[in-house]
Amino acid sequence: MATPSANSIPRRVLGTYTRMVTPRASGLPSNSVILLIPAVFTLMTVVLVALGISGTSEGIYWSLFGSGADPALLAGTPRPIRSDEWLVQSSWIMSQVQQGFPISNQSLPGGMDATVQNDLPSRDWSTAFRPHVIGFLLLSLDSAMAVRWWLPALGVLISVYLFVVSLLPRDPITGAALAVSVLLSPLLQWWFLPTTLWPITFAFLVMTTVVVSVRTRRAWPKWVLAGLSGYVAVTTAMSIYVPFIVPAMLVVAFFVTGAVMFEWKARQRPLGRVLASLAPLVIAAAAALAVLVLWVLTRVDTVEAVTSTVYPGERLEKTGAAVSMSAVAALFSGPFQRSLLSGATEAIGPNQSEAASPLVIAVFLLVALLWAALARGSRSEGVDFMSLSVAAATLVVLAFSFVPNWDAVAHLLFIDRTTTGRIRLAFVILGVVGVVLLVRRLRSIGRSAPWLLTIASVAPVFLATGMVWLFLQQSDSEVAGGVRAWVVCTLLLAVAVAFSARAKPMLASTSLLLASVVVGWGINPLYAGVFDLRETEIGEEVAQLESEQPESEWVGIGGYAPTAVLLHSGVTAFNGVQTYPPEQMWESIDPSGRYENEWNRLANVSWTLGEGEPMVSNPVRDQVVVTFDSCSDFAQDNVEFVLTDIEIDQPCLNEIVTAEEGASTMRIYEVRD
Numbered sequence: 001m002a003t004p005s006a007n008s009i010p011r012r013v014l015g016t017y018t019r020m021v022t023p024r025a026s027g028l029p030s031n032s033v034i035l036l037i038p039a040v041f042t043l044m045t046v047v048l049v050a051l052g053i054s055g056t057s058e059g060i061y062w063s064l065f066g067s068g069a070d071p072a073l074l075a076g077t078p079r080p081i082r083s084d085e086w087l088v089q090s091s092w093i094m095s096q097v098q099q100g101f102p103i104s105n106q107s108l109p110g111g112m113d114a115t116v117q118n119d120l121p122s123r124d125w126s127t128a129f130r131p132h133v134i135g136f137l138l139l140s141l142d143s144a145m146a147v148r149w150w151l152p153a154l155g156v157l158i159s160v161y162l163f164v165v166s167l168l169p170r171d172p173i174t175g176a177a178l179a180v181s182v183l184l185s186p187l188l189q190w191w192f193l194p195t196t197l198w199p200i201t202f203a204f205l206v207m208t209t210v211v212v213s214v215r216t217r218r219a220w221p222k223w224v225l226a227g228l229s230g231y232v233a234v235t236t237a238m239s240i241y242v243p244f245i246v247p248a249m250l251v252v253a254f255f256v257t258g259a260v261m262f263e264w265k266a267r268q269r270p271l272g273r274v275l276a277s278l279a280p281l282v283i284a285a286a287a288a289l290a291v292l293v294l295w296v297l298t299r300v301d302t303v304e305a306v307t308s309t310v311y312p313g314e315r316l317e318k319t320g321a322a323v324s325m326s327a328v329a330a331l332f333s334g335p336f337q338r339s340l341l342s343g344a345t346e347a348i349g350p351n352q353s354e355a356a357s358p359l360v361i362a363v364f365l366l367v368a369l370l371w372a373a374l375a376r377g378s379r380s381e382g383v384d385f386m387s388l389s390v391a392a393a394t395l396v397v398l399a400f401s402f403v404p405n406w407d408a409v410a411h412l413l414f415i416d417r418t419t420t421g422r423i424r425l426a427f428v429i430l431g432v433v434g435v436v437l438l439v440r441r442l443r444s445i446g447r448s449a450p451w452l453l454t455i456a457s458v459a460p461v462f463l464a465t466g467m468v469w470l471f472l473q474q475s476d477s478e479v480a481g482g483v484r485a486w487v488v489c490t491l492l493l494a495v496a497v498a499f500s501a502r503a504k505p506m507l508a509s510t511s512l513l514l515a516s517v518v519v520g521w522g523i524n525p526l527y528a529g530v531f532d533l534r535e536t537e538i539g540e541e542v543a544q545l546e547s548e549q550p551e552s553e554w555v556g557i558g559g560y561a562p563t564a565v566l567l568h569s570g571v572t573a574f575n576g577v578q579t580y581p582p583e584q585m586w587e588s589i590d591p592s593g594r595y596e597n598e599w600n601r602l603a604n605v606s607w608t609l610g611e612g613e614p615m616v617s618n619p620v621r622d623q624v625v626v627t628f629d630s631c632s633d634f635a636q637d638n639v640e641f642v643l644t645d646i647e648i649d650q651p652c653l654n655e656i657v658t659a660e661e662g663a664s665t666m667r668i669y670e671v672r673d
Contacts, residue, residue, distance in 0.1 A: 029169035052142030076525030098570030110584025184520030230284030247426035258389025320404025344478035377445025
């Protein structure tokens, strides 16, 4: 029997791969391309969920209540700056778990609607549109928290991948590399929450739906993708975090406009037929809007309470608000983002999250994209309006940050509902879209970009990095440290730009992925399970007192730990992040309404020692600090217990519990006459 030669095996493998990636007659990808890599992403997610592993920074609590190495910390370091995740949202979720997933959470006196903000699980129909929290109703706490962490990430990976292969059907490896590079973007990693990730998924799903709808006659792919787009649109909107929704919507609007123009003008299809092909998406959008209208109408009082707050109120950002060298350096600081792991943020932001920026490859590809869009070749279908629209979107995003005095136009486009920091999310999306459209266009005209143009695209990468480095040096900023990391990242980004311009997507995407690994890997840890404060010694003491006096109300004084313990325990307390001010709570604290301007806001409510009736102040706009005197009328009438991590000497307090655990000493005082 003849044995295969050494050369025949690679040929067979290559032949099999070629058959697998051969697109359909419509130009859309084969089933193998569509299913295989998303299946791998899904399997990885299932394994992590089954093991209860997430990227939470709840390990912060170990420094208070544990000793030695945290056995649940598998890799990395918990990030204090991620307090929106480990302190705010996770604590409110634990409160919902403890209270049995009510529609009205009673952790704050008078209760707060759990179906509107803080992205909480509840036994309300709207939870069906928050797939990442459904696990809390069905699974163990550890697995449910892992679902909440990884399901939005899986949405990003699959949606980016499907978009890439819808336009580059022979390049699944490129799609996988670009998908992972998006997820590792420092902006997403430092803001890793469902409210950040679902807008990305929404944008890529809608763009994929448009691409597929205008290129296939088969009905079911259109309806499936349109249905997913509509569903994720509701999920995204229910997060009501507008600053991240706006940049995603902006890119989608430009892309859809460009796609319709391309089919109509370049491919000379009747406009009516082009629009008719998008009918499933339009119907899905209408259905999504109907669901959202129903959602709003069934909780009008909550919506009115949220929209009538002093903060955030109607926050409108002026155009050109980032006209400063610091803002320019922050935008192009992608190669330096590794330094944020050590806490260095000077000159480009007040903290790691605010300083986070993507690798803005879309900006560096702008000239090549414009050239390719307007270039003609033997197989060209005319002007590439999709590429032009993406270039226009890139320019609009830049203009919003750096060009002042067009506020009226920005308001009409809803762009002023985001901020100069949050609009950077658009560059995460535009980077992928820019690479894909540039490669696709260059292939369609049968050539690469001229070498001079390639050099002109690569040179700004080094110029921008050099500019940022000089600025940081002049600012004596530690962000410029870690020379090896930012030099390697700059080189990889430059290579990604060059290979994009040379129409080599696998090399371009691999380089971009490696650059993203340099700056995005290790931001969030890997953590096994949930740090359940109900299981600490002080948590058990709180639960015991609550069982003895179930109608009692609490105040937490000191650092973040008392508030977190009270929320995890599900008791009623005057502490925590309020989406809007509960009427009963603030009537008790401030019956005259003297401090309404200070407490009528989305903010974290905390307490400090004082004398007399409560006085309310705002150290920053999203923090409400209230003074506590146990002998005041407020305390005597409303508070039974005080939980604190400091020793308190007030005549109307009686210490009843002292719990020492790890590095913490927690005390419970009873309010007495």
